Amino acid sequence: MEQVRVRFAPSPTGYLHIGGARTALYNWFFARQNQGKLILRIEDTDSERIKEDSVGQILDSLEWLGIDWDEGPGRGGDSGPYFQSQRKNLYTSAAKTLIQSGKAYYCFCAEDELKAERERQRQEGVPFRYNRKCRDLSPDEVHKLLEQGIEPVVRIKLPDSGQMVVNDLIRGKVSFNYDQLDDFIIIKSNGLPTYNFACVVDDHEMQISHVIRAEEHLSNTPKQQYTYEALGYVIPQFAHISMILAPDRSKLSKRHGATSVSEFKEMGCLPEAITNYLTLLGWSPPEEQSEIFSTEQTIRNFSLDQVSKTAAVYDINKLIWLNGQYMNSYDLEKLAYHALPFLIREGLVDNDTADQNRDYIRSVIKAVRERVKTLQELAEACRYFFQDVTDYDEKGREKYFRQKASEDLLIKCRERLADIEVFNAENTEKAYRDLIEELGIKGGLIIHPTRLALTGRTASPGLFDVMTILGKEKCLERLDQAIWFIKTDKANKDEVQGVMSSINKNYS
Numbered sequence: 170m171e172q173v174r175v176r177f178a179p180s181p182t183g184y185l186h187i188g189g190a191r192t193a194l195y196n197w198f199f200a201r202q203n204q205g206k207l208i209l210r211i212e213d214t215d216s217e218r219i220k221e222d223s224v225g226q227i228l229d230s231l232e233w234l235g236i237d238w239d240e241g242p243g244r245g246g247d248s249g250p251y252f253q254s255q256r257k258n259l260y261t262s263a264a265k266t267l268i269q270s271g272k273a274y275y276c277f278c279a280e281d282e283l284k285a286e287r288e289r290q291r292q293e294g295v296p297f298r299y300n301r302k303c304r305d306l307s308p309d310e311v312h313k314l315l316e317q318g319i320e321p322v323v324r325i326k327l328p329d330s331g332q333m334v335v336n337d338l339i340r341g342k343v344s345f346n347y348d349q350l351d352d353f354i355i356i357k358s359n360g361l362p363t364y365n366f367a368c369v370v371d372d373h374e375m376q377i378s379h380v381i382r383a384e385e386h387l388s389n390t391p392k393q394q395y396t397y398e399a400l401g402y403v404i405p406q407f408a409h410i411s412m413i414l415a416p417d418r419s420k421l422s423k424r425h426g427a428t429s430v431s432e433f434k435e436m437g438c439l440p441e442a443i444t445n446y447l448t449l450l451g452w453s454p455p456e457e458q459s460e461i462f463s464t465e466q467t468i469r470n471f472s473l474d475q476v477s478k479t480a481a482v483y484d485i486n487k488l489i490w491l492n493g494q495y496m497n498s499y500d501l502e503k504l505a506y507h508a509l510p511f512l513i514r515e516g517l518v519d520n521d522t523a524d525q526n527r528d529y530i531r532s533v534i535k536a537v538r539e540r541v542k543t544l545q546e547l548a549e550a551c552r553y554f555f556q557d558v559t560d561y562d563e564k565g566r567e568k569y570f571r572q573k574a575s576e577d578l579l580i581k582c583r584e585r586l587a588d589i590e591v592f593n594a595e596n597t598e599k600a601y602r603d604l605i606e607e608l609g610i611k612g613g614l615i616i617h618p619t620r621l622a623l624t625g626r627t628a629s630p631g632l633f634d635v636m637t638i639l640g641k642e643k644c645l646e647r648l649d650q651a652i653w654f655i656k657t658d659k660a661n662k663d664e665v666q667g668v669m670s671s672i673n674k675n676y677s
């Protein structure tokens with residue numbers, strides 16, 4: 170088999186969208202599975218649609234997802250340049266070849282003329298097709314018009330009738346009638362190529378063997394296939410991946426919330442969870458395999474004929490669920506690496522001291538990871554490990570601090586904890602168990618108020634793990650604060666909080 174060469178060819182019109190990311194992923198899987206090459210090409214000839222910075226954003230997102238292209242921006246390669254805006258000569262020369270062989274022609278029709286024609290056809294209720302007015306101009310007429318300085322477009326000459334059959338690796342044979350296709354423009358009046366033309370010239374020049382892209386381009390494929398034929402190029406294999414729809418089955422757009430890779434990153438998703446999720450959006454793993462799988466597994470098992478012909482429906486809850494699974498099983502070092510920016514952003518960790526507190530940060534992450542689904546949730550769940558407790562959960566306060574015995578019980582807990590020399594989960598748990606037994610009370614009577622005292626919350630990782638991480642001194646301080654709070658709870662709430670923050674100031 171010839172070498173597999175596939176490409177991902179984004180237009181720099183914004184962030185990397187999940188649809189684009191999925192296309193990139195499928196190309197990457199296919200390249201890696203076949204020991205082929207993935208080429209990254211930036212389709213930036215449509216200056217009106219280009220957004221500044223978007224190339225950088227797209228490259229960052231691809232790298233963050235772990236998609237490593239072999240040729241393209243930042244990598245080089247023999248088929249460069251990899252920005253279409255720098256390849257103009259190639260398109261001009263291919264267009265000339267077509268004009269010379271009579272397979273393309275200059276069209277001098279003015280925009281106004283075309284507009285009027287469009288309107289006329291609209292009123293007749295037919296889809297617009299260029300009326301081919303310039304198709305049969307004689308060389309002399311063309312020469313004259315060029316001399317007059319009119320800037321023409323170049324149009325390809327399509328057959329009047331017959332069919333073009335596209336052989337799609339996912340959809341099988343798809344036929345298109347020529348009488349429904351237009352003599353489409355290949356070079357615009359500004360000298361730049363249209364997408365359909367640049368794409369063919371580049372896919373040929375870059376020796377692309379398989380064009381794997383979004384379904385929305387299926388309707389462009391007959392035009393491109395005709396162009397390959399007209400230029401005498403070898404036609405690559407095509408595979409069009411079905412659309413991704415919003416949960417309401419409409420076209421996925423901004424109004425459906427986060428749809429770009431960078432937004433998911435911001436929300437606290439892990440790259441592997443996103444790649445796993447996107448892989449599932451349109452491809453099913455072998456039956457015996459679970460829905461959670463690594464890139465290596467996908468590279469082994471991926472096949473284009475298992476890619477779905479029907480649209481995939483995007484489900485953010487599934488992505489978040491998957492992310493939670495990854496948060497739980499992820500390598501702790503890697504999780505800490507991804508979590509750190511979130512801890513810094515929440516003001517919990519200082520960039521300069523993060524290294525010194527490495528072990529502490531890891532023990533906190535290890536304790537809370539099971540309880541959260543995103544890195545953002547993780548940062549929120551960690552707060553009391555890094556900051557003083559300045560408030561208590563309202564319901565918790567009602568339930569656990571308003572009981573008559575709470576104050577006395579917490580005083581007893583404090584005494585027991587103060588006596589512990591080696592302050593670890595085993596010893597703190599033993600101290601609590603002993604106390605429960607001695608007092609003949611239900612464990613919850615001291616466990617819940619202690620949790621509220623130490624964390625300000627009613628839910629946390631295992632209480633004795635929390636104690637171990639916080640350490641003896643912090644635990645005693647927080648119990649003192651809670652005991653004081655219960656005592657003065659009759660006082661005005663604002664006043665109590667004011668005093669609490671001054672207590673906290675004294676601690677630090």
Ligand code: GLU
Pocket residue numbers: 177178179180212368381382383386
């Ligand atoms: N620039 C096109 C896009 O972003 C690429 C289409 C193709 O892969 O041929 O949709």
